[in-house]
Each structure stands twice: as C-alpha cells, then as structure tokens.
Amino acid sequence: MATLNLVLMGLPGAGKGTQAQKIVDDFNIVHISTGDIFRSAMKNKTTMGLKAQAFIDKGELVPDEVTDGIVKERLSKDDVNDGYMLDGYPRNLEQADALESISSELKRDVNAVINIHVDPEVLVKRLSGRFICKTCGATYHKIYHLPKVEGTCDVCGGHDFYQRDDDKPETVKNRMNVNVKMNTPLVDFYEEKGLLYTVNGEQYIDKVYKEIKQILSNL
Template sequence: MALNLILMGLPGAGKGTQAQYIVDEYHIPHISTGDMFREAMANETEMGLKAKEFIDKGDLVPDDVTVGIVKERLSQPDTEPGFLLDGFPRTLAQADALAEMTDVLNKPLSAVINIDVDPKVLTDRLTGRFICKTCGATYHKLYHMPKVPGTCDVCGGHEFYQRDDDKPEAVKNRLDVNIKMNTPLVSYYDERNLLHTVNGDQEIDAVWQDVDAILRSL
C-alpha cells in the first residue's frame, strides 16, 4: 500500500530530521515546497514558468499556481509508492485543493504526522545559536557550548554574535506566524481522522520510534 503523508510541525520541531528518517526507511520522495518550485522552474513546466513570473517580481505565488505545481509533482512516477509532503498545504484552501487532487490522482492521504513541541522549548532551541565572529564556527547555548567559556574551539577567538533571524523577537514572530497558520490545519486533519500527533520534545530517536510506530500501524 502506498504511504501518502504530510509532515507538520513548527520551526525547530525537528521535521527535517524525521523527514530524512522516513525517506530512508520507506523509500518515498520527500517533497518540500521550495524544492518543488525550484524543480518546476528548472524544468520550465507550465506551472513553473507561471511561478517564476511572480517570484521574479518578488510577489507571493498564488494558490492556484502552487496547487498546480504540487499536482504536477504528485503525478510523477516516483510517487507511486507514496510521498512525504512538507510545507504544503499551508492554508485550508490548499488543504481542500490537495484533497481534490489526491482524489483525482487516486493517491489518498494515509496520515498527517504533526511533530508537537511547546513553543517555549522551540524558542530556546531557535534562539540558542551563536557564531564566532572570527572564523564563523557555530555554537548553541543548550547543545554545543565552547569547551572553554567565551573562547572559540576552532580559532581561539573571543567575539561572538547572533544572526538577526536567531534573535528572540524574530523567532517569536516566526513562531507566532506559523502557529496561526498551522492551528486550523491541525483541526482540519483531526476532523478527518488523519492526524497523528507525536511529542517532539524527546530525544530524536524516541521521536522517530513514535513516528515509525504510527507508519507501521497504517
């Protein structure tokens, strides 16, 4: 049976890692929105060319074009054993369009995996990164501190900085935007009995054990 999945979770929840595990174990393509756009534009598909017009102007790609690109991608033969969608759908309109599309393609969704982590924990994860000003080595206040406090392991420098998008106010804003976007989708898939929520605030391997158990039960 084909394994047709959506992977959901807030920034920092560990989606990328779990996506890689799923792809390695179940041999289905990981389809992220960014990759899809790049591929469609590189291949100059009809929808890819349309998307390029908007992207070149710095505009958001409208839903009908995004949906068209997803449909083109899900029609490709490598999705026969299944697929893992990441970054789509983002809105209820896109979720409805996906339901229609999977119906037409006869590739119904098997499950929606939502990796759930407390936003406070995510804030700590996402704001913890800091970088050596001299050599660019990356550290994290929770997971990877320099061996000698205040001294870079690589070059011995003593000056560190934080990227703007890792600063608390930027992280809070990014999480707020994503919570607002994800909450209706979580309800949407819950109502359709497709939602499986996994506690993402565990060791990576424990999260994977939970995800794998869900996939094996389908």
C-alpha cells in the same frame, strides 16, 4: 501494507528534516518538499513553474492556485505510485482543500498526517540559541554546544561573539507566532478528518522516530 501517502507537519525547529529522512529510508516513499519542487518546476520550465517564476521575478508571493498546480504536477508523476510524503504543503486551509481535490482526482488520497509537536517556547529556545565567533565564524549554541571555556572560541581563541538577526529571540518569536497561526487550523482540519497523528517531538530523535515508525507500520 497500504500505500503511504503522508503529510508531514511541525513548527520550524521541530525536527521535521531529520525525521523525513528516516521515514524515506525506511518506507521507501518519495519526499516531496515544496522548496525542491518549486525549484525543479522553474528550472524545467513546466507550465506552473513559468507561472511561479513570473510572480517571483516581480518580488510577489506565489498565489495558492499556482502552488497547488505545482504540487499537482509533482503528484502526477509515476515515481509516487508507491507513496509520497509532502513536506511544507499544505500551508493553509485553502491549500488543504486543494490537496483533497488533487489527491482524490489522481487517486492518491492522503492517508495520514504526522504532526511533530514541540512547545513553541521550547522551539524559540532551540532556534534562538545560536551564536557565532566574530573572528573565525565558528558556530555555538547556548543549550547544545557551548565553548569549552566560557567566552573563548574553541577554534581561534577569539572573545568576540555575535548573533545573526535571524537567530535573535524576538525575530524567532515573531516567526514562531506566524507559524503557529498557520498550523493550528490545519491541525484541527486533519484531526476532524481522523487523519492526524501527533507525536511528541521533545523526546530524543530516535524516540520520536520510534513513535512515527509505529504509527506508519500500523497503517
């Protein structure tokens, strides 16, 4: 089988984290999450890590070229010889162009982009369903995990519940719209290049993975 160099895409709540773990376990490739490599680059004080830290310390967004540099540093390491999976990068077309140059220069071209597709409205329901017991902090979900007795916490018997601001439908909807706007051009970009494989993320977790595994095994 050819070396797998992947990009994993999907809107928040689409189940990327779960599927990423299964891919790594089965195909023995390195999972490169941008959050992790940022933290590592800053902790190890790499050239790009120091640049990123300077922006973060000022409360500014890290510019694309610094993010690209951190990804390049990571993709230059020997542990990705047998394949990698990028998660959280690229986030826009400029980064996608940069990734093409980086991966080509390092002779580690991306050979597949897995896009876990879930209808944004379904995702808003998934992500805005969480509510919490005010008394003991037990967490519930309007779709997946309701208290056994309506209005009563299973853990402490309390009757007071609240939703975190992050979980409120209007906040989730706004976040989703921003992500859809960012994701759509990338989906088109990779589709034009013939690298995109879209998987239906509204199925059971194992069914989603079965589709992904089939795609990757055929590459």
